[in-house]
Structure formats: C-alpha cells, structure tokens
Amino acid sequence: MIELSASYDHKSYESQWYESALKHKYFSSHVNTQKVPYTILMPPPNVTSQLHMGHGLGYSIQDLLIRWKRMLGFEACWLPGTDHAGIATQMMVEKELEKQGQTRRGLGREAFFQKLVEWKEKYGGMILDQFKTMGFSCDWDRLAYTMDPKLSEAVRHVFVELYKEGLIYRGERLVNWDTVLQTAISDDEVENKEVNGALYYYRYPIDGTDEFIPIATTRPETMLGDTAVAVNPEDERFKSLIGKKVRLPFVDRLIPIIADDYVKSEFGTGAVKITPAHDPNDFEIGKRHQLPFLNVMTDIGTMADHVPEPFRGLDRFVARKEVIKGLKQLGLFDEEKSYKTTVPHSERSKTIIEPRLSMQWFVKMKDLAAPAAEVARNGQLQFHPESWKKTYLYWLDNIQDWCISRQLWWGHRIPIWYCSDCQGLSTGIHDPSSCEHCGSTRLKQDEDVLDTWFSSWLWPMSPFGWPKEGDQELKDLDYFNPTDVLVTAPEIIFLWVARMVMVNLKFLNRLPFKHVYFNATVCDKQGRKFSKTLGNGIDPLEVVEKYGADAVRFTAISLAPLGGRVRMEVGDFENGARFVNKIWNAARMVFQHLEPGQQLPRLSELQLSLADKWLIHRLRETSDKVNKNLESFRVNDAVDDLYHFIWGSYCDWGLECAKTALSGESGPDKLRALSVLVYTFEGALRLAHPLMPFVTEELWHKLPSHPDWGMRPASLCVAAYPQEHSIPSFEQESQDWKIVQDIVSGVRSVRQQMGLAPKQELPVIIRVDQGISSIVAEASEWIKRLARASQVSSGPEVVRQGQSLTAVGKGFEVYLPVQGLIDVDKERKRLQTEEQRIQKILSGIVAKLENENFVARAPEDVLEQNRAQRQNMEEQLHSIRKNLSALED
RNA sequence: GGGCGCUUAGCUCAGUUGGUUAGAGCAUUAGCCUUACAAGCUAAGGGUCCACAGUUCGAAUCUGUGAGCGCCCACCA
Numbered sequence: 001m002i003e004l005s006a007s008y009d010h011k012s013y014e015s016q017w018y019e020s021a022l023k024h025k026y027f028s029s030h031v032n033t034q035k036v037p038y039t040i041l042m043p044p045p046n047v048t049s050q051l052h053m054g055h056g057l058g059y060s061i062q063d064l065l066i067r068w069k070r071m072l073g074f075e076a077c078w079l080p081g082t083d084h085a086g087i088a089t090q091m092m093v094e095k096e097l098e099k100q101g102q103t104r105r106g107l108g109r110e111a112f113f114q115k116l117v118e119w120k121e122k123y124g125g126m127i128l129d130q131f132k133t134m135g136f137s138c139d140w141d142r143l144a145y146t147m148d149p150k151l152s153e154a155v156r157h158v159f160v161e162l163y164k165e166g167l168i169y170r171g172e173r174l175v176n177w178d179t180v181l182q183t184a185i186s187d188d189e190v191e192n193k194e195v196n197g198a199l200y201y202y203r204y205p206i207d208g209t210d211e212f213i214p215i216a217t218t219r220p221e222t223m224l225g226d227t228a229v230a231v232n233p234e235d236e237r238f239k240s241l242i243g244k245k246v247r248l249p250f251v252d253r254l255i256p257i258i259a260d261d262y263v264k265s266e267f268g269t270g271a272v273k274i275t276p277a278h279d280p281n282d283f284e285i286g287k288r289h290q291l292p293f294l295n296v297m298t299d300i301g302t303m304a305d306h307v308p309e310p311f312r313g314l315d316r317f318v319a320r321k322e323v324i325k326g327l328k329q330l331g332l333f334d335e336e337k338s339y340k341t342t343v344p345h346s347e348r349s350k351t352i353i354e355p356r357l358s359m360q361w362f363v364k365m366k367d368l369a370a371p372a373a374e375v376a377r378n379g380q381l382q383f384h385p386e387s388w389k390k391t392y393l394y395w396l397d398n399i400q401d402w403c404i405s406r407q408l409w410w411g412h413r414i415p416i417w418y419c420s421d422c423q424g425l426s427t428g429i430h431d432p433s434s435c436e437h438c439g440s441t442r443l444k445q446d447e448d449v450l451d452t453w454f455s456s457w458l459w460p461m462s463p464f465g466w467p468k469e470g471d472q473e474l475k476d477l478d479y480f481n482p483t484d485v486l487v488t489a490p491e492i493i494f495l496w497v498a499r500m501v502m503v504n505l506k507f508l509n510r511l512p513f514k515h516v517y518f519n520a521t522v523c524d525k526q527g528r529k530f531s532k533t534l535g536n537g538i539d540p541l542e543v544v545e546k547y548g549a550d551a552v553r554f555t556a557i558s559l560a561p562l563g564g565r566v567r568m569e570v571g572d573f574e575n576g577a578r579f580v581n582k583i584w585n586a587a588r589m590v591f592q593h594l595e596p597g598q599q600l601p602r603l604s605e606l607q608l609s610l611a612d613k614w615l616i617h618r619l620r621e622t623s624d625k626v627n628k629n630l631e632s633f634r635v636n637d638a639v640d641d642l643y644h645f646i647w648g649s650y651c652d653w654g655l656e657c658a659k660t661a662l663s664g665e666s667g668p669d670k671l672r673a674l675s676v677l678v679y680t681f682e683g684a685l686r687l688a689h690p691l692m693p694f695v696t697e698e699l700w701h702k703l704p705s706h707p708d709w710g711m712r713p714a715s716l717c718v719a720a721y722p723q724e725h726s727i728p729s730f731e732q733e734s735q736d737w738k739i740v741q742d743i744v745s746g747v748r749s750v751r752q753q754m755g756l757a758p759k760q761e762l763p764v765i766i767r768v769d770q771g772i773s774s775i776v777a778e779a780s781e782w783i784k785r786l787a788r789a790s791q792v793s794s795g796p797e798v799v800r801q802g803q804s805l806t807a808v809g810k811g812f813e814v815y816l817p818v819q820g821l822i823d824v825d826k827e828r829k830r831l832q833t834e835e836q837r838i839q840k841i842l843s844g845i846v847a848k849l850e851n852e853n854f855v856a857r858a859p860e861d862v863l864e865q866n867r868a869q870r871q872n873m874e875e876q877l878h879s880i881r882k883n884l885s886a887l888e889d
Numbered sequence: 890g891g892g893c894g895c896u897u898a899g900c901u902c903a904g905u906u907g908g909u910u911a912g913a914g915c916a917u918u919a920g921c922c923u924u925a926c927a928a929g930c931u932a933a934g935g936g937u938c939c940a941c942a943g944u945u946c947g948a949a950u951c952u953g954u955g956a957g958c959g960c961c962c963a964c965c966a
Contacts, residue, residue, distance in 0.1 A: 262966095
C-alpha cells in the first residue's frame with residue numbers, strides 16, 4: 001500500500017511545493033512563438049500594504065485562471081508588482097514620524113524621501129511573501145515596481161509626449177484641496193457623503209439704502225471671500241436690485257448684485273453669495289462675470305492672513321461659528337435650518353475637501369477618452385459582468401480633465417523646469433541643463449510630484465519594456481500585450497481601468513486587455529465591507545495558517561459570484577478545509593490498495609462495468625463544465641462543478657461501488673476497479689489543481705501514473721488539463737446508471753422512513769421494465785451493498801411477496817418483504833401520502849395535455865416530455881394503489 | 890436628481906435562449922463509529938420564487954407599475 005497520514009496537514013506540504021515550483025521555474029514566462037500567450041496583469045498592491053481578503057479573493061481568481069491556462073498549454077504570464085502609492089505611503093511614514101515628534105517639513109524633502117525609500121525597503125516585500133503563502137504562481141522574474149528606473153522612464157516619456165502634444169497643461173483651477181495632506185487630489189479620489197448640516201439665513205446691507213438682501217448658505221465662513229451676490233434674472237423680488245452693491249460685513253468691501261440663470265429662485269432666499277475661489281459653481285459664475293477670485297484660506301484650512309480679525313488664522317470650522325456669532329452681533333443673522341447635504345470628503349485622509357483655487361497640472365482627457373469608449377462600444381473590450389460597461393461609458397462620455405499634480409514628496413517628480421530668466425518652461429526625457437527657450441542655466445524643477453495613477457496607468461506597457469530605446473525590438477511587449485484579462489475591483493474602474501485603456505490605445509494603438517473581470521467586494525455577514533476601521537475583516541494569513549492555502553482559496557472563490565459582493569465569516573473556511581480533507585481521505589482509500597509506482601492497465605484493455613463507465617463519463621462532463629465555466633469567468637460555478645464531482649460522484653458513489661471489488665483478492669476485477677479509480681482520481685486532481693495547488697500536487701506525486709494520462713511532466717502545475725474530448729464518453733451507460741441510483745435511494749429512503757435498523761439486511765425484490773432489466777441485473781451486487789440487502793432478485797416477472805414495503809420509480813418497483821416487521825398503518829399512511837403527491841403532479845400534466853391551446857402551440861419535444869411524464873406517473877400511481885390494496889391482505 | 894443592480898428554503902446564493910415535480914451549500918431534525926474520512930455516512934423537513942397587473946398554451950425567468958434594499962455617479966447655494 002501507499003502510505004498516507006490520517007489527515008492532511010497543510011503545513012507539511014505547502015511551502016515545500018511552492019519552493020520547488022520556483023526552483024524549477026514553472027511560473028516563468030518567455031516569448032515563445034510556438035505557444036499562445038495568456039497574460040494577466042496583477043493589479044499592483046500598494047508597496048507597503050498587507051494582504052487582506054480583497055487581495056485574497058481577487059488574486060486567487062487570477063491564479064486559478066493563470067494555472068488553468070498554463071495547464072492547457074498556453075504561455076502563461078502573470079505579472080506581479082507593487083505600486084508606490086504616493087499619498088497612502090507618504091501618510092504612513094508621516095504618521096510614523098509624528099510618533100517620533102518629527103514632521104516631514106522639519107526633516108526636509110531629501111531626508112524625508114530617503115525615509116520613504118527605507119520604509120519601502122523594509123516593508124515593501126512583505127505583501128509579496130504573503131502572496132507566496134497563498135500559492136500564487138506569478139512570474140517573479142518580472143516583478144515590477146512603479147518607481148523602478150525603467151517604469152519611471154516610461155512615466156517621463158508619457159509626460160513629455162503628452163506635454164508636447166498639448167495634452168498636458170498647467171492652469172489655475174479650482175481643485176479638491178485636502179487640508180490634512182495639503183495637496184490637491186483628483187475628482188476620483190473624492191467621495192461625496194451625505195451629512196446633516198445646516199442652512200444659514202442672514203442678510204447683507206445694500207449700499208446706499210437701508211435695505212437688505214437675504215442670503216442662504218451652508219458655508220458662512222466663506223463670505224469673507226465673497227465677490228458678488230447672484231440672483232435669477234427673472235426673479236421679480238430682486239430685479240430692481242441687480243447692479244446695486246452690497247457692503248460685505250466685517251471686511252467692508254463693496255460687491256455687486258449680479259444676475260445669473262444658475263440661481264434657482266425657489267431655493268433658500270433666491271439670492272446666492274458668490275465665492276469664486278471656494279466653490280465650483282461660484283467659480284463658473286465668477287468666470288462668466290469676470291469677478292475677482294479671492295482665496296481666504298491657507299493650505300491647512302485656516303483663515304488667511306489677509307482676513308480681518310477676529311477670524312484671521314482660525315480653523316475653517318471655528319471660523320464658521322465665529323462668523324455666525326459676528327453676524328448675530330450685527331443683527332444680520334436670521335435663522336439656522338437643519339439641512340441634509342452632500343459634502344465632498346477626501347478618500348485618503350477622510351477630511352472635508354476644500355475647493356480651492358490653485359495652480360496645477362492637468363491632462364486633457366476628451367481626445368484620450370473617445371477611443372477608449374469606442375472599443376467598449378464595439379465590443380472589443382468586454383466587461384464581466386457586462387453591466388459595468390455603461391458605468392465605464394458614462395464616465396468617459398462625461399470626462400473631466402485629470403489633475404495630475406500632487407503637493408507631495410513621494411512619487412515621480414514633475415519633469416518641468418522653470419527658467420528664472422525668461423520664465424519659460426523646459427521639459428525632456430533627460431533633465432535639461434539649460435532653458436530650451438533662452439539657454440539660461442538658472443532652472444528650477446517643479447516642486448510637485450505626479451498622481452500615482454499616472455504611473456499605474458502604464459502597467460500594461462512599462463513592465464514589458466516600453467518605451468523602447470533606439471531600434472530595440474520590444475518582443476515581450478508585442479507578445480504579452482494586449483493581455484487577456486484584468487481581474488480587479490469595480491472601485492477603480494475610472495482611476496485605473498479606463499486610464500490604462502486610454503494610454504495603451506494612445507501609445508500602442510491597441511487594447512491593454514480584452515476582458516475586464518470585476519470581482520466581488522468582500523463583506524462581513526451583515527453586508528458591511530471589510531474595513532480596517534470597523535475591524536470586521538478576516539486576515540487571510542490567519543486563515544491560511546489555520547486551514548491551509550488550498551482551503552482558503554477554495555472557500556473564497558466558491559463564495560464569490562461574478563461582481564456583487566460576497567459575505568463571509570471565519571467559519572466558512574471550514575468548508576474548504578473539510579473539502580481538502582475529503583480529497584485526502586479519498587486518496588487514502590485508493591492508496592490502501594496500491595503499491596508505489598504500480599503499473600495499471602489502460603482503460604481500453606478492460607471490461608468496464610456500468611459504474612466505471614458512469615464515473616468516467618462524470619469526469620468527462622465535469623471537465624467540460626469546468627472549462628466552459630472558467631472560459632466565461634464563472635469561477636464559482638466551476639468550483640461548484642468540481643466539488644460535486646469529487647464529493648458527490650467520486651466519493652459517494654465511485655468509491656462506495658468499488659469497495660466490493662477492492663476488498664476481494666487481487667485479480668482482474670480488483671485491477672479494473674483500481675485502474676478506473678486511479679484514472680478518474682488523477683483527472684480530479686488535474687481539474688482541481690488550479691484551485692488547490694498544494695494538496696493536489698502532493699497526492700499526484702504519490703499516485704501511480706495511469707497510462708491513459710500519457711507521459712507525466714515533473715509537476716502537476718505543467719501537466720495537461722482535462723478536456724472533454726480527451727476523456728471517453730459513455731452517454732447511454734451514464735443514463736442507465738441513474739436508474740440504479742434511483743433504486744438504491746428508493747430503498748434507503750423507505751428503510752429509514754419505516755425505521756428499519758441499518759444493520760437489518762433484507763431481501764430486495766425489484767420488478768423492472770423489460771428494457772432496463774439487464775441493467776438492474778448487472779447492478780445487483782452494487783444494490784446489495786449500497787442498499788444493505790441480503791439478496792437481490794430482479795426481472796420483469798418478479799412478484800411481490802406478502803406484506804412489503806415498496807419504493808416506486810420510473811420503470812421499476814421495489815419490494816422489501818418484511819412480514820411481521822412493518823407497521824401496516826404507518827406503511828399505509830406513507831403510501832397514501834405518496835399517492836396524493838403523484839396524483840397531484842399527474843393532474844397537472846393531464847390538465848395541460850387536455851388544454852387544446854397547449855397541444856396546438858407547444859413544440860413537439862415539450863409535448864413528448866409531458867406525455868412520457870404522464871405515462872410514468874400513471875404507472876407509479878398504479879403501482880402504489882396495487883401495493884396499498886395488497887397491504888390489506 | 891441620474892444610472893446600475895438586488896429581492897427565490899432559517900442563512901448565503903444558483904437557476905445562462907420562457908417548457909419535466911424550482912436546486913446547492915450551510916443550518917435544522919432523525920438514524921448510523923457501514924473498514925478513507927464523525928472534518929464522516931444515510932435520510933427527512935423546509936419555498937404562495939417581494940406585491941400587483943400584463944404578454945403567453947405555459948412565467949422564478951419577458952413587459953409595466955409599486956414597495957424594500959444596495960452600489961455608483963452628480964455643482965443646487
């Protein structure tokens with residue numbers, strides 16, 4: 001026998017097999033024109049992040065796909081890497097500094113940058129090691145990092161090209177200012193949240209009169225920067241006031257009353273204070289009316305120095321209260337109404353965004369977006385689930401320019417130099433030594449860095465060597481890009497996915513990937529997203545430690561439908577562990593009867609039994625389903641198919657049926673059973689390997705090779721994946737076997753319902769239709785074993801004996817003669833219930849078939865189905881009635 | 890305000906072009922240590938498929954309306 005421990009201990013095998021795969025370079029990918037490439041880009045996690053369940057799920061799916069394609073003979077490339085994650089990483093290090101009583105400004109730019117590099121060196125590799133414990137088969141030789149020299153060069157290249165084309169420009173715009181991080185952020189990094197705020201009503205005195213104009217606002221503190229009051233031109237209440245001036249309290253400034261269609265008369269008081277430097281709408285109005293732009297706030301969200309006392313230097317929220325207090329003192333304040341409103345918050349620092357006028361760099365998006373929309377419209381780029389296409393298109397069709405400058409120190413510095421002499425701007429792939437306009441050497445580089453996404457959007461290109469130098473051929477790029485599928489979270493469809501499409505189309509004139517798969521959001525049982533602040537997450541490393549990587553991968557994927565969200569809790573992973581254990585024990589069962597390296601006969605040399613053929617056919621069906629489901633990204637369905645084959649078919653029926661043959665002496669029968677079991681088990685291992693690489697690899701090496709699987713490679717991860725056409729088909733036998741299963745289940749059910757002890761063996765008498773008589777006869781040994789019969793007799797002519805329990809199915813009737821053992825009343829009741837159930841179904845069918853419309857309009861196959869069904873039910877009903885009357889004898 | 894999606898067993902969800910008696914896993918109940926596995930085996934119970942209306946011979950599935958929930962987008966002070 002082949003030795004196997006009593007239970008699977010993941011710790012003994014996982015790291016060992018992973019190391020072995022790395023040593024043999026099974027995960028490496030090369031340009032190979034003999035093979036078709038299959039490429040997946042790993043969404044690069046933040047370099048300092050820790051593995052969480054979102055990664056656990058998303059990357060397990062990617063590994064499932066990449067391992068599957070690798071086994072199918074594709075040149076599989078899964079490109080791993082990390083993202084420097086400008087804001088996130090800088091925040092972490094700043095927090096760390098804070099603990100030591102330091103600040104980044106105190107440290108200075110260079111020293112701070114150095115700290116970040118050190119931090120990255122120290123913690124940057126952690127998540128990659130965590131990937132290894134999950135068993136992810138990335139091509140580590142291609143490991144990339146967004147701040148690698150080569151990738152940084154690509155960033156530079158793209159910036160310069162787009163700048164020269166006029167697609168990157170600098171401008172003073174109202175941007176989303178994060179007062180905590182003290183940087184601008186893009187629209188896509190802002191989340192709008194509904195808050196319970198207030199709408200404040202007060203008045204401004206109109207100059208030269210004793211009249212007032214009433215105002216309503218949510219942000220009174222910005223009144224210090226008001227440069228107009230606007231009303232609707234059609235508003236009769238205010239028509240006469242247009243053109244007059246109001247005297248702004250506290251600052252004693254005169255500002256005009258203007259008319260603009262934007263103002264809705266019915267909202268608030270119908271008059272709006274206009275603060276062009278602090279509100280997006282006011283900004284637009286300011287531009288339309290050439291109003292002054294007056295910024296009243298500092299970088300950190302306090303009132304600017306030019307603001308009068310007592311407001312100068314106050315935090316913006318304190319200033320709000322003080323302004324209200326001041327207005328009250330002046331008798332200008334009317335009332336405060338509670339008001340629900342949406343307020344922009346920074347995704348990173350969670351602080352309220354201050355719209356703020358400042359000089360920033362932007363990418364013009366319209367021209368880039370149009371082709372990216374087109375490829376989705378014409379179906380070249382496909383989304384799974386497809387509904388995301390609309391979202392994607394909506395964003396592209398309404399795209400705003402992208403603010404790419406960040407007032408941070410961590411990231412790619414903007415490659416723009418300002419000339420101190422002619423004020424001209426210089427740029428270049430290499431740092432310029434002199435001004436490209438006047439030749440002056442007095443150049444100063446822009447202080448800002450680029451948005452992190454400005455490097456991640458190059459992910460499909462730069463890690464494969466783009467841009468090329470000179471005449472160099474970019475073989476890798478042309479071979480692996482376009483990649484096949486991007487598996488990522490829907491949250492970053494705009495931030496990342498759409499932008500990759502744009503830039504890849506722009507510079508390579510082709511798609512970065514053909515399919516985008518959005519994986520489910522991981523939530524707790526209450527449906528709340530896993531988050532650090534809630535602390536409701538499940539640490540994948542903890543569950544891997546406890547249950548093993550295979551179990552975690554299995555569980556995560558089997559729970560996750562396409563898109564949507566998946567609710568999980570720690571206990572769910574026990575299902576995975578149980579499944580892994582089941583496979584292990586199935587192997588033990590088979591291994592008991594095998595010798596290491598044992599030779600087995602080919603299937604074609606054997607007289608296969610009905611059960612053998614059924615099991616082989618089930619493997620064939622399962623292979624087909626799994627491949628199809630994976631092809632259409634229905635990964636959880638593929639996992640489900642696998643689970644049901646292994647557990648429900650292989651173990652529950654295949655192994656149980658084989659026990660008779662296996663328990664006997666060595667001989668042709670036993671050898672036949674073993675050959676079939678080994679063949680199908682190997683099929684199962686191959687099918688399951690992309691999902692559960694470790695347990696399958698371990699068992700596969702122990703399992704004697706089967707001739708029908710051909711020559712074995714050195715590892716299961718490069719063995720051929722089972723496909724429908726490579727497995728023998730036994731369609732008819734498979735159908736036949738289902739009758740045997742029905743008989744067995746029928747007997748078991750009757751026995752249990754009647755409370756017969758499992759140990760009590762009974763004779764089983766089966767009356768079968770002529771057509772299936774030989775099948776049942778062949779199956780009598782299995783029926784005997786599985787239904788715990790003392791003896792089985794079957795045939796079209798057998799007759800009921802005495803008082804029997806009966807089970808009735810399609811084409812058969814089973815009697816269990818249990819004279820004296822049965823409770824006649826109970827059996828009568830059971831049969832009557834059954835009679836009613838069948839009668840009800842039958843009436844339904846009969847009603848249908850008597851409906852002229854149905855008969856006239858239903859297609860022939862449906863009619864045929866119903867007629868057969870009716871006959872079947874009538875026969876069953878007849879049998880039951882016969883048995884009922886016999887009971888009374 | 891706009892868009893997308895969801896509502897099926899106690900729970901989490903399948904149900905792919907309308908067509909046998911609507912399924913699975915978990916949970917529950919009952920009986921079993923039957924020689925791989927009690928992390929197991931066998932069986933049972935449990936659903937007016939959110940509501941209403943419509944199309945159809947036939948609707949969980951298609952259409953409309955409504956209710957509840959979720960997500961995304963959006964400049965109403």
